[in-house]
Every structure is written in C-alpha cells, then in structure tokens.
Amino acid sequence: MPHAYSQAKKAHESGNNEGIRLQKILAQAGFGSRRKCEEMILDGRVEVDGELVTELGSRVDPKRQEVRVDGSRIRLNNRHVTLALNKPKRVLSTMDDPKGRYTLRDIVGDKYERIFHMGRLDYDSEGLILMTNDGELSQHVMHPRYEVAKTYVVTLDGHLSGNVCRRLVRTGVQLDDGWIKLDQCSIIDANRETTIVKVVLHSGKNRIVRRIFGAIGFPVRRLVRTQIGPIKLGDLKPGSYRVLSDAEVRSLSKAVGL
Template identity: 80%
Template sequence: MPNAYSRAQMAHDDTDSIRLQKLLAQAGFGSRRKCELMITEGRVEVDGELVTELGSRVNPKTQQVRVDGSRVRVNPNHVTLALNKPRRVLSAMEDPKGRYTLRDIVGDKYERIFHMGRLDYDSEGLILMTNDGELSQHVMHPKYEVEKTYIATVEGRLSGTVCRRLVKTGVQLDDGWIKLDHCAIIDATRDFTMVKVVLHSGKNRIVRRIFGSIGFPVKRLVRTQIGPIKLGEIKPGSYRVLSQTEVRALSKEVGL
C-alpha cells in the first residue's frame, strides 16, 4: 500500500497535479519559499501522512492536504463570494413572484453557486455565496453558529443599561431565551439609536425580533461581518471573490 509521499510522487502522471508548495502558496500560506520551509519542518500532511521532501506533487481534487492539522481547501472549481445585499432583494436564487434576487446580482457566471444563510427582504449587508457544498453545509450548520455582526438603527433612545441587559440576561422570545454577545451604542438622537450588535444565532429575523420585543423596532439593519469575513467597501448590489486566505480563515472557523 503506497504511503502519502509515494502517492504524491505518482501524481506526476496526473494532469491536475501541482507541486505541493505551489498549492500551499495558492491557499494563502505565504510565498513558495515559506511554504517549502513548512514542508521541510514536517508541518504538512498529504492523505494523513507527513510529507517532508520537496518536489512532491498533489492533486487538490482528489487528495487531502493539511497544515498543522488544518485542512487546506484549494479546488479550482470552487468560488466563494461576499455580496452586499440591498434592501428589497430576496435572499434566494429565483422568485416565482418576479422579485429581484441574488441571481440578478451575480448572474450566471458561477455554476451551482448558492447563498450561505439569508437576510430578510428589508435588511441589507453581507451574504456569503459559494459552490463549495461542504463549506456551505458547515457555515449554515447550527453546531458552529458563526458569529455575525450587525448595525441596527432602532426607534427610540436606547440606553446603555438596556444594551448591557441584552448581553447579560437577554430576552425571552416565542422560541426561547436569546442573548447578544455584544451590544454597543454608536450614535443616538432623540428619536433613533444606532447600535452595533454581535450574536451567534442564525434564527430568522432574530435582531429585529430581539429589539422589537423590548419596544425598540428596527428601522434599518445592515449585516457587516460573518465570522472573519467583513463587508468592507463592497457597494450595495455588488460582490467580490474571497481570497484563498479568507476562505481558509472561514473554513477554520467552521471546523474544516
């Protein structure tokens, strides 16, 4: 039975194979020189076996590569997007009612791409999309509960005391108790308060339900971050392709 290194050597005959250090560089681990050092230091595994010799080749479609125990995910057919959803866009790829959807933003450029999670029709901000089924499954699985950050504008003058209570004790909704991980007032007027909210729950309309339950209806809601991925400067109705470094950080966040 060939070990991982001999299987890697056999990949020389595979047209989809590439040098191991090149794959690591493409995955965002640094320069090829740095990746070569990682290999010789014994930090890289191929199919469960250490590879310490330079020059080996691997097929990222069929072989599993790990660095320091973490999976390296490089598949040239996979793409992951960060999209800024405007208000009144449906978090779906199609709509029988003819409403504007995510498909209208990304078009047909990427095969089998789908959104990881949703934002309600009147909310805005970051949505992640991918055609990597394993990544999508992990990001949306309740087990991992990826941290999400929102900027909410609510009716009324919200006090710091209320913010602290939402973090410390939370509120009881129809489907149980829920607490915020973080709540901070950004700005306030007599009629409105802008607040930064961080929580792990992915329940439907959860931020609107939390503030609505205590008498502060949400007038505007923007999601600015999912795990390590930030909305940044993406304009509403636009998107960008995540770098391999970002995909690797997201994958690590959800146990891949």
C-alpha cells in the first residue's frame, strides 16, 4: 500500500486539488507568513507522515496526516484547545464536586467541550494547572515516562540552610514510598521564622513537595506552582486562565515526545 503522503503527492501531480496547501497549514499553525512557510519547506524543515517535503504546492489532509517542523509535531485539529489556569487556594483540582465546593469548572465554565485538567494541585496549593481537550496531549503530559519538570515557589516554616537545600538535590530524602531528590533547590529569601525556596522536580507523586519538606521538619506554609515544562504562569491572576498560543502548544508537545 503506498505511503499516505505519496498518495497525496500523486494526487497533486495529477491535478487533484483535494487537501490544503502545506504552506497554508504552516501559516495557520503560527509559523509566520506564507512566504516564510514556503522558505521553511524549501529549506527541508518540514515532514509529512515521516517524509521530507521540499516542493511547494503539495497538499495535505490535516485530518489524516501528520506534519512536523524541525522534528516537532504540529497540532492540526482546530477544535483542540489548551489552557493555562492559575488555581487559587481552596479550589479543587477537579471539574465537579458532589459537596458543592469550588472547582476548576467554576473558573473555566462550559465554554470548551470535554476539557480536562492535566495533573492536579492539592486543595491548599496555588498556581499553574494545564487543561486541554486534546486526549493525546493529555496522556503524554501525565504519563510517568514523559514527566516534565515542574517549578514551585515554596514558603516554609523555619530557617532552611543552603546546605540542606543542596543535600535535597544531591542525595534527596527517604519517604514512605522510596527516595526522592529535587532537580534544583535555591533559597529566595529567609529569616528566623520562614524560608522561601524555589524548587524544580520531575516527580508527579501526590503532595510530593509538601511531603519532602515535611519529612525534614520544614512544614509548607504556602506552595505556588509557577511552571510546567516550557509553560510559565507569568502574570496570570489567581482564578483566571488564558489559551496557550500555537507556539506554546508546540513546545509542550515536544517536551512530552509528540
């Protein structure tokens, strides 16, 4: 059976105008003007179904075929949307709650069909949660194989020394379910009563940051997640959300192997 793109190419050469011009798809995906997208094709940066495309005028069926630029897959389904949401404290990381407590649905409403959160923050934690109705992207973001780095700003009870911070990166700490290490730990501010630290780790285990610092005698007063992979919380206000740009979705997709 001929390769899917080979079939499309033959259809184009025979005068069949089915499909969408490749440079138009690239432009719609946010890669710039059609002229710039044509240059990308001519430079050999674009693949369709695993085959390099260097000819202009080629047409693609976005419902059936896969397009990659510089090895990164382009999301072609316009119905898919991915959101960055700033979860306040005392909001459940779920879409519905039988007890009537405030949930993510109370923030995003019913505007987006079948949208769901990728990962969670506990009830008293704040910050970045990603949501999408792209099932494939969601599976990759949450799969242990593709655990992306997550960044937190954490306020602790007590004065944490730099040596302890470095030890959490170098050797880690033993919890009930095994040893765990931080990827990065840096002190932002400290006094006799509290310490503010920035931590980065890949683990997606439940309440992992609180458990790590609780295990060494530094209870968490406040926890804010500020970044997931390449996506940053930025100046997004608590209780609000924004739609990720095409470039952000591409960078997130690349980070999780899509």
